[in-house]
Amino acid sequence: MTSTPVSDRDGSRIDAVRRRGVETTGIEIIAESERTARPRDLFWPWFAANVSVFGISYAAFVLGFGISFVQAVVVTVLGVVISFALCGVIALAGKRGSAPTMVLSRAAFGVTGQKVPGVISWLTSIGWETFLAILATLATATIFERLGWGGGTGTKVVAAVVVAGLVVAASVAGYHVIMRMQSVLTWVTGAITVLYVVMTVQHVDWGAVTSLPSGSIGAMTGALVMVMTGFGLGWINIAADWSRYQRRDASGAAIVGWNTLGGAIAPALLVCYGLALAGSDEAVLTGIGGDPIGTLATLLPTWVLVPFLVAAVLALVSGAVLGIYSSGLTLLSLGVRIPRPAAAAVDGVILTIGTFYVVFVAESFINPFQSFLITLGVPLASWAGIMIADIALRRRDYDEEALFDPRGRYGAWDWTSIATMVVASVLGWGLVVNSFAADASWNNWQGYLLEPLGLGTWDAAGGFWEGTFAYANLGVLLALVLSFLVTLVARRGTVARQEGRA
Template sequence: MTALDEGRPDSAGATPGFAIELNGLNTIHESERKGRPRDLFWPWFAANVSVFGLSYGSFLLGFGISFWQATIVGVVGIVISFLLCGFIALAGKRGSAPTMVLSRAVFGVNGNRLPSILSWLLTVGWETVLTALAVLATATVFTQLGWAGGVATKVVALIVVAALIIAGGVIGFNLIMRMQMVITIVTGVLTVVYIVLVLGDMHLDKVAAIPAGDAPHVIGGFVFILTGFGLGWVNAAADYSRYLPRNARSSGVVGWTTFGSSLAPVILLIFGILLAGSSKELSTAIGQDPIGALASILPIWFLVPFVIVAVLGLVGGAVLDIYSSGLALLSAGVRVPRFVAAGIDGVLMTLGAIYVVFVATDFIGPFQGFLITLGVPIAAWCGAFIADISLRRRDYAEKELYDSRGRYGSVRWLPISLVVIGTVLGWGLVTNTYANWLGWQGYLLGPLGLGGKEGDWAFANLGVLVALLVGYLGIVIFGRRTIRHQEELPTATDPGTSGVAAAPDAARASAVDGA
């Protein structure tokens, strides 16, 4: 009997080592569910321990706010944004399927292709940014060491970094978990050493002298942190908790996801604010080459360890992105095996990194435009999904996540409409002054009396918060009855078996192949 006949991949789907994971969009079979909630600490900490987190200190001060304002909105924004990831990770434990499969319960089996495409764009964009940063950091450090840091170095660095990321994405879950544990230990130790070495570059008197900003600028900084941290991960948050046993503690899933994700960014952000606030020149340089600028204040002997910690930290985040982007591509309707989808995204990631490294002249402008523009529809999706999770009292009917004739339906127009409405309202309330091609945004700031695109509220980027609330409140107010009706229907899944295993042959094939 083949694996497909059983309705799931064979044991190679979850074997340790370097065997390619064959699990795709299918629910994880009971025999493959393992681990404890605290195991989630490793991938999430490793994905967010990058010294790139220090750069957010400069980005926040760029909103014209003080040290204390930046610290408060930064810490609160990080924790809240990753708490959203924790709630979505809970859905992974309940349904044992990827995030963008579980989202079908909200949007319908076919209607969910819209948020799947958005998720794919966001994760491919993030992995591209992280890859490019790793290459730029390597070239800058090599230059400071007096070695060749030109085109040849960038090409070699790109090949090495891309190979590590693509290998992790293609081989899959077990290799990623092993990589993230190693990355966590190495980067954690070296990051502490970095912080100790740059303590002398912090000048508290200069930091304390930074004037406070008004409400629009504070809110703008808060929204930027939301989109730069947790909202950049919500669409992948269940992809790693799906392997946990059903009896894993829900509070542990939420808690370890939030704690593992938030711990390093909170520490790095505070030190980043202190560094950027101590030197205007450093803060300006971070906008051009964030990690390279951070290397410029180090002693020569630590530059090689620094480039190791910088590259590994960025790879840790990009590996999770490429794994989840492959799953999102499958959920959008591309019919290829999971590892092929990850390979496709790896090629796109490499091409995008080539553009950022060799063509683009600015980093912070395109980066901020990318975060805010995609952050709006993702926030609307996140609000709708979290509202749905909070209203459900039973586990998902796994089999019907793959059947458009089942309880979740083909297309659910309410949540899709909420994403569209949230996006239209959201884009009208955000601005991207660094990216000319996004100049059309902010079209509601004038009509709503918020000062137009040049007023103070233009920097607040209220559209992300509005989109999040539209998605959440829309489901809470208007979707409650539908969810209750879904849960009252009898399930066709036999107790103790995977939903995919009980599905018809066509559904089983689509689950494994990624359709």
């Protein structure tokens, strides 16, 4: 299934759209003639989306688990590298099948069954990219206020419109425009991020940093899970979208390597630098939770604030563009029959409405919003485990026509995968806790396995959990690893039959 037949009139219209630089390809298989990308091309979109001063702010959340600087560096490097390496494995599916991630997921879940993880993926992508747009809008208002230019409603309206406009325009234009845009943004945001480091390095107090007390293994585990979900696992459901233009003879190891390098190198370095900053200054450590960009900006002289704002907003926009582009593809994989640019535009409108609502109507909604998104991280981790195992079991490229035919070799439903995802998610939710218990009390049902397993105790009076592993969020790791192992064993024969090897 390499293309969808069109009339001469439709073909002329599509050609005209393509001449304007807009990608018209939706979820259909990429034609061999268009598969010209090289593994090293994957470096640019992943690096541009993750080289952000916002990454520095993650350090405060890592140290919030009560661990030492050395422990924090270890979990940061491991969490970032491992999570983006898992994205690299998912990216292999793009080369093997030349289709978006959620279409390739049909081989594991069935052509119809894929809609179960597809809905979760779509909600997660829309949610996180809306969150990035919100941060960009609030960052603009914060820095304008410090510059004395006004940071009120008018500034926020303009900022929200500009941010949403940039995200929607790029995501509608599609793959080729985004790839060119990301290669430019890499240099712009990278240079200003380096400037930020140079301008703030004098704030590092190594005496204070090295005196931070060590934490428990449970605290380190919780920090590791947070880093993994905040970085690589947050992108894993779209990883193959950017490798589907790879040449069929591209090296699989190179695809994994460039994907991992592009995604991991910037956040690993930036979070480690942030650990030094946050560990040196209690005000930075406590302020980042409420206003990440604004708190980091307090360390800068006034003349640097404008380039800092540009870098922060562009980096957040860059990440949002990748997400909205892919969420549009996921929307199409769910059966919505509209052109790809229109799907991206629909998701862009949702992003815009969500940004305006949170910024102007319900600012207190931000914590419940994050709680909801974190909850979706458990089934998404289960999907990742199933997908990675499925990729490991396969020896041949995907049957491209069968990915679109419920009567084909992949079938309509794969009940083994669906049951694995449901069970792993239910168990996983029992081992994670709601980090925003006060603002999202409706989500406090999570963690129901902690007390029975002796991993934590709920303090009803104080409204928090006690215990070494209470905030380790083991449920994410459980969902990922359990789903991988079950799939590796239970679906080995199924995959062999699909490929005609049994």
